Amino acid sequence: MPAAARIGIVTVSDRASAGIYADEGGPAIRAYLAKVLTSPWEAVERVIPDDRARIAETLIELADREGCCLVVTTGGTGPAPRDVTPEATEDVVEKPMPGFGELMRQVSLAKVPTAILSRQTAGIRGKTLIVNLPGRPRAIAECLDAVMPAIPYCIDLIEGPYLETDPAVIAAFRPKK
Numbered sequence: 397m398p399a400a401a402r403i404g405i406v407t408v409s410d411r412a413s414a415g416i417y418a419d420e421g422g423p424a425i426r427a428y429l430a431k432v433l434t435s436p437w438e439a440v441e442r443v444i445p446d447d448r449a450r451i452a453e454t455l456i457e458l459a460d461r462e463g464c465c466l467v468v469t470t471g472g473t474g475p476a477p478r479d480v481t482p483e484a485t486e487d488v489v490e491k492p493m494p495g496f497g498e499l500m501r502q503v504s505l506a507k508v509p510t511a512i513l514s515r516q517t518a519g520i521r522g523k524t525l526i527v528n529l530p531g532r533p534r535a536i537a538e539c540l541d542a543v544m545p546a547i548p549y550c551i552d553l554i555e556g557p558y559l560e561t562d563p564a565v566i567a568a569f570r571p572k573k
C-alpha cells in the first residue's frame with residue numbers, strides 16, 4: 397500500500413476564518429477529492445484570512461513542511477482590495493502554470509459572465525502544485541472538473557505520488573511514453 401498522498405486545502409476568507417459564516421469551501425474541496433481519488437490520500441486543511449503574507453506562509457508550510465503534492469485554495473481571487481490569493485501564490489511558486497487559470501476561466505464563463513473577474517492561477521513550488529479556485533462554493537466542482545484530468549500527470553512530472561482517479565468520475569490523462 398503506497399503512503400497516502402498529502403493534499404492541502406486552504407480556504408482564504410476573512411469571514412469564514414473569523415467564524416462569521418461556516419466554511420463551505422474547504423469541505424466542498426475535500427468531498428470533491430474523496431469522490432474523484434481512488435489512491436490513498438489525506439487532507440491538510442487550513443482556514444485563513446485574506447492576508448497576502450499569511451497566505452504565502454501557509455502555502456510554504458503545506459508545500460515544504462507538510463509535504464503536500466497538491467494544494468488547492470479557494471477564495472480571494474477577485475478584484476476587491478482584499479483579494480490577494482493570486483499574488484500570494486505568485487510570491488511562492490517557482491514556475492507559474494498559467495494554463496490552469498486560463499482553462500478554469502474559460503469553462504466558468506459558460507456558467508457565469510463574471511468568470512472573467514477571477515484572477516485564479518496555479519504554479520509549482522518544489523514538488524507541490526498549487527491551484528487557486530474562486531470563493532463561491534459552487535465554483536469548486538465547476539473548476540476542478542476542467543483541470544483535474546491533467547493534475548495526476550502534472551504531479552508525476554514533479555516527482556510526486558502516483559494519484560489514481562475513478563474513471564467514471566474523472567479520467568486522469570497520462571500521455572503514452
Ligand SMILES: Nc1ncnc2c1ncn2[C@@H]1O[C@H](COP(=O)(O)OP(=O)(O)OP(=O)(O)O)[C@@H](O)[C@H]1O
Nearest residue numbers: 407408409410411412418419420421471472531532
Ligand atoms: N469559504 C466559504 N464558505 C462559504 N461561502 C463562501 C466562502 N467563501 C466565499 N463564500 C461566498 O462566496 C462569495 C464570494 O467569495 P469571496 O472570496 O469574494 O469572499 P469575500 O466576499 O471577499 O468575503 P470573505 O473573504 O469574507 O469570504 C462570498 O461573499 C460568500 O458569499
Ligand SMILES: Nc1nc2c(c(=O)[nH]1)N[C@H]1C(S)=C(S)[C@@H](COP(=O)(O)O)O[C@H]1N2
Nearest residue numbers: 471472473474504510511514530531535538
Ligand atoms: N466557476 C465559477 N467561477 C467563478 C464564479 C462562479 O460562481 N463559478 N464566480 C465569479 C465571481 S462572481 C468572482 S468575483 C470571481 C472571484 O471570486 P473570489 O474573489 O471569490 O475568488 O470568481 C468568478 N469565477
